[in-house]
Amino acid sequence: MAASIRSQIARGELKAGDRFPPEDELMEVFGIARTTLREALRILEAEGLVTVLRGRRGGPRVTTPTVEHMTRMFALLLQIEGVALTDVHDALAVVEPPLAGRLAASHTPKALAELTAAIDAAAAAAGVEDDGTAFGEAAAAVHHTLLRNAGNTSLSILGQLLHEVIAQYYRRSGQHATAAERRRAIRSYRKFLGLVTAGDSAAAEEHWNLLMHYPDRRNKQRVDLYS
Template sequence: MARNTPLAPMIGPESVASLSGAPVRSPKTAELVAGTLRRMVVDGQLKEGDFLPNEAELMTHFGVSRPTLREAVRVLESERLVEVRRGSRTGARVRVPGPEIVARPAGLLLELSGATIADVLVARSGIEPMAARLLAENATPEALEELESMLAEHIPAGWQSGRLAEATGDFHLRMVEMSGNSTLTIIAGMLQEITVRHTAFAIKEHREVSKAEYDKLLRSYRRLLTLLRAGDGAAAEAHWRKHLDTARELLLEGFENIKVRDVMQ
């Protein structure tokens, strides 16, 4: 971290809100320190790659002991907001997480709940069409060119290497990311590994995708891109919903009751 970045004053216990008048446990000092540093990351005062000040500076600023400070840093480390290299003199470094930070826990929850792949694919059908509408209404030329490049290069490369599931999964996720809606992006990122794994499994178990089927797939993607370029949000949403409904029928054929836990093993 640049040493001229001022540290925020420590969040006080009074800032912890009570829900429905219920008594609130007074947070530990380490939790208050961690909360202050977390807020600085959220507010952008601490950015990706910044180093926290050294222990002496932080102890003086917050008025805490070394064990308390280290406990606070461990809290942030467990949240993957900082990376600590043991034995390094550079200290803790800020790491702003992406959707992958919740993907594994979410996958585990789906496994424990007994969720099926059908559940996941239905959820995807609710997420991506709305993202397509938003992207059509707000797409930049750069975003459209990136998707065009994926259709021209990335997906064909995946097809040729036998990694079509991964390549098309990347296209789906990138489309949602470009929609500009952070919540949709996080949910899509949570489901990404599950859907890609099942798609690869379904392709392998049924049979390889024929050239005719591959060409049909690309035509559907190109139709989406045409609608995005036209800025037609309603048509883009409708087309992508139909695309996902068709894909879901194909991907669930013979796997209607397969569980998420079976795919993630």
């Protein structure tokens, strides 16, 4: 049953939000016992493909795996393999700059508007007097906006997974950018926005490559999100 439903979701025959029939009907369709049915649903729920709602209007529904959900499994694998954070930074530095160049070469008005809004939000967060959490989340959104709009879905998903591993590490560790680092990041984002607006692909890629070479990239701490 789990394999069949997984395939239907992958083919688009079942879409996010679709409700499953009652248990008795599912048992009859698949010719399985109630315990087997519930175990299959638990497997699909763990994979982020199904959510089981409680209450009168509850029951299993189709969901789409999120980057956050996939990151948990990805980060667990990295931690088991003993991967250092610098390794994740290096991988992201390979993925992001070419996508920055692609974004500059072929951005849409919608992509430019989203990037502008993300940078404006980061600039506003940079002035918030907190422990740096607000700016960290806003800065991550700038990177995610770039990745989503660069025109390569495979690299976008890979980049978002890598970036989310790094972001979750800093959330857990409590390490955040200083006021000076925030101001420097905003200046860099603004310059990048200008290059994208001008359609200067080579300069945008080079600039983002420099942005990715920040001092903390050499962090030798191991990925550790499950201790």
